[in-house]
Amino acid sequence: MTAVKVGLIGYGTVGSAVGRTIRSHQENLQTVFGKEVQVAGVLVRDKQKYEQQVKDTLLTDNVEEFFAITDLDIIIEASVGIEPAYSYLKKAISSGCHIITANKEMIASKGADLKELAKEKGVRLEYEAAVAGGVPVIGTLKQLLHINHVVKVEAILNGTSNFILSEMSDKNIPFEEALQLAQEAGFAEADPANDVDGWDAFYKLMVLSDLLFEAQPDWEKVTRKGIRSVSFQDIHKAAEQGWKIKHVATLENTGGEVTVYVEPVVLSAAHPLYSVDGVDNAVCIEGNLVGKLKLQGPGAGALPTASAIVEDLANLVHQRKELSVKRQFQFTEKREAAPYMHLPSGQVVVQEKPAGENYYRVAGKTERLVAEA
Amino acid sequence: MTAVKVGLIGYGTVGSAVGRTIRSHQENLQTVFGKEVQVAGVLVRDKQKYEQQVKDTLLTDNVEEFFAITDLDIIIEASVGIEPAYSYLKKAISSGCHIITANKEMIASKGADLKELAKEKGVRLEYEAAVAGGVPVIGTLKQLLHINHVVKVEAILNGTSNFILSEMSDKNIPFEEALQLAQEAGFAEADPANDVDGWDAFYKLMVLSDLLFEAQPDWEKVTRKGIRSVSFQDIHKAAEQGWKIKHVATLENTGGEVTVYVEPVVLSAAHPLYSVDGVDNAVCIEGNLVGKLKLQGPGAGALPTASAIVEDLANLVHQRKELSVKRQFQFTEKREAAPYMHLPSGQVVVQEKPAGENYYRVAGKTERLVAEA
Numbered sequence A, B: 001m002t003a004v005k006v007g008l009i010g011y012g013t014v015g016s017a018v019g020r021t022i023r024s025h026q027e028n029l030q031t032v033f034g035k036e037v038q039v040a041g042v043l044v045r046d047k048q049k050y051e052q053q054v055k056d057t058l059l060t061d062n063v064e065e066f067f068a069i070t071d072l073d074i075i076i077e078a079s080v081g082i083e084p085a086y087s088y089l090k091k092a093i094s095s096g097c098h099i100i101t102a103n104k105e106m107i108a109s110k111g112a113d114l115k116e117l118a119k120e121k122g123v124r125l126e127y128e129a130a131v132a133g134g135v136p137v138i139g140t141l142k143q144l145l146h147i148n149h150v151v152k153v154e155a156i157l158n159g160t161s162n163f164i165l166s167e168m169s170d171k172n173i174p175f176e177e178a179l180q181l182a183q184e185a186g187f188a189e190a191d192p193a194n195d196v197d198g199w200d201a202f203y204k205l206m207v208l209s210d211l212l213f214e215a216q217p218d219w220e221k222v223t224r225k226g227i228r229s230v231s232f233q234d235i236h237k238a239a240e241q242g243w244k245i246k247h248v249a250t251l252e253n254t255g256g257e258v259t260v261y262v263e264p265v266v267l268s269a270a271h272p273l274y275s276v277d278g279v280d281n282a283v284c285i286e287g288n289l290v291g292k293l294k295l296q297g298p299g300a301g302a303l304p305t306a307s308a309i310v311e312d313l314a315n316l317v318h319q320r321k322e323l324s325v326k327r328q329f330q331f332t333e334k335r336e337a338a339p340y341m342h343l344p345s346g347q348v349v350v351q352e353k354p355a356g357e358n359y360y361r362v363a364g365k366t367e368r369l370v371a372e373a
Helices: A013-024 A026-033 A063-067 A085-094 A104-121 A137-145 A159-171 A175-184 A199-213 A232-240 A302-315 B013-024 B026-033 B063-067 B085-094 B104-121 B137-145 B159-171 B175-184 B199-213 B232-240 B302-315
Strands: A004-009 A037-043 A058-060 A074-077 A098-101 A150-156 A244-254 A257-267 A280-287 A291-298 A359-362 A365-368 B004-009 B037-043 B058-060 B074-077 B098-101 B150-156 B244-254 B257-267 B280-287 B291-298 B359-362 B365-368
Touching: A004 A013, A004 A085, A013 A026, A013 A037, A013 A302, A026 A037, A026 A302, A037 A063, A058 A063, A063 A085, A074 A085, A074 A302, A085 A098, A085 A104, A098 A104, A098 A302, A104 A199, A137 A150, A137 A199, A137 A280, A137 A291, A137 B137, A137 B302, A150 A199, A159 A175, A159 A232, A159 A244, A159 A280, A199 A244, A199 A257, A232 A244, A302 B137, B004 B013, B004 B085, B013 B026, B013 B037, B013 B302, B026 B037, B026 B302, B037 B063, B058 B063, B063 B085, B074 B085, B074 B302, B085 B098, B085 B104, B098 B104, B098 B302, B104 B199, B137 B150, B137 B199, B137 B280, B137 B291, B150 B199, B159 B175, B159 B232, B159 B244, B159 B280, B199 B244, B199 B257, B232 B244
Parallel strands: A004 A037, A004 A074, A037 A058, A074 A098, B004 B037, B004 B074, B037 B058, B074 B098
Antiparallel strands: A150 A244, A150 A280, A244 A257, A280 A291, A291 B291, A359 A365, B150 B244, B150 B280, B244 B257, B280 B291, B359 B365
């Protein structure tokens, strides 16, 4: 009885945790697959860096050598950036491998191409770990979409930004200091742009857009704001009203008109995302039948992400019928007066269109929390 | 091309919503199944009661007539109580039908038998709607169990009790008055015992126990307390500390020792169930790899429950491999000093074992909130 052969692309925090999890959960995986699941090879950029860690399987930085492994069944990709991941996965799908990826930028940019190719070749493409880490948002949405129209998704998708905003609020410190704490705690990269400028949340939202509509809006036309402009004065001012400032990704389908934003917003205590603090992610889903669901949990971290990836792996044994969910809709461009904030009635502050950075959407209008210096 | 033939048992709030949803979502279901999905018959206790509602399919109160429908593929059961549901479902499985049920008492009592019979006959038994209505807790746990050990589940599983406690707190009214509001709003039955004495939450917790351990504790030995004994003085006293009283079902696996409770507990604002108000249900799951997840949403109601049932229906086309998750464990009996409450450190109140009703678990000890009159 031959083993299920898995090839790993990338051996950073997530990739190495996947390797370890496959080894340590061999009994579970053998129960699922009916045979051994073997990491047959690891492809990295710099072989020397990982030689001490990878000793019981092929470690290579040569893509030809990696794809020369005979009878690879599944490729798990946990690298960063569109290339070379995209080229590698195209090659893998073409040779009949199932794909599991945690690479949000790649799947946001090239997911539609890869899905089409995977369909053509009769293989599966799974990406639960790419959005909100261990929180099962992709599986839940796929399940709901059988029957529900998803009319709204509001989500905290970047744990780093949420941690920084929580720290600024709890410790009354400015952005730069909270960023440093995040970096010291290992929650933020040396170059934090991907997180704090909203790109990470944006990529994840585009992945959700692909899933819900089999389409994405023009990236240039999507409001994508990060948290650099949020001052602790803003946070303090909001707190005086019992509000919090959170970095929220929104996707709203109003009768076929789809609006998409990524930006800091003011939330009252009545909003389901208000209580989501620290590095947690949370996704609020509104379906026409099921109503309002909220899923919350660790959006990053080696183990939760590896858990989502190895769950995808185990799920490959289920013969899933992929659904086509095309519906009539169009993406709308940036809209200033979108009904955003969830405030108890009677607390709506009406103000004109914003000029500067420190304005936030508040219940259909835009409010400035702190007066110009 | 023949249709997929569905038989409905029960045509109350949920059953009739399922019938309507199957009809109104025919296009989705045809995409999933590749053919029409037809409600071929409805079995009820009292035929006359539903004659005005059921006109385009067989309506019967004669079980022989119901099972005489040729080529039934799937039975959806949405009735109340163990019998006659259990006998009907045994009969259905024996004749090769897949089963979907929302009947928590029946599945808590007879789920193990039905699962075994279903396995033997090669049919599926699905029950997502039986626990927390539209919240996808069964699917999420099945998914996690591939890889994770679930070490703890804490949940608000009875929307009626949660609504009553929220109303008592918000409006400063006693139990009886809040119960009346719940009855007027349609959230509580004329005989509320099933909800307010903790039975409903207990049944759901037993279903989760079956799923996680393929076993249940001795029902007599499980702490099962409802909310009748919670006074608004208790709630007020807790609120003075910034705490809330919630009705929580807990299942905890500590190194193979499993403890199970259903009771009102005191929660600080730091606990993830603290913010769950009104009729919502919420389930906190802790897995050894994935960490802490929280799922929240409508735990009852015709549409969310019908949504979960029709999602189960759509999922039948996926060939799922059922996992056996037996592990080493034992259920422990009632324990007085269980670490229950989630309080910020420094707020622990130490007190002796309770004598009366208005004591609550607080951080490893039991506290009385209101002094004896």
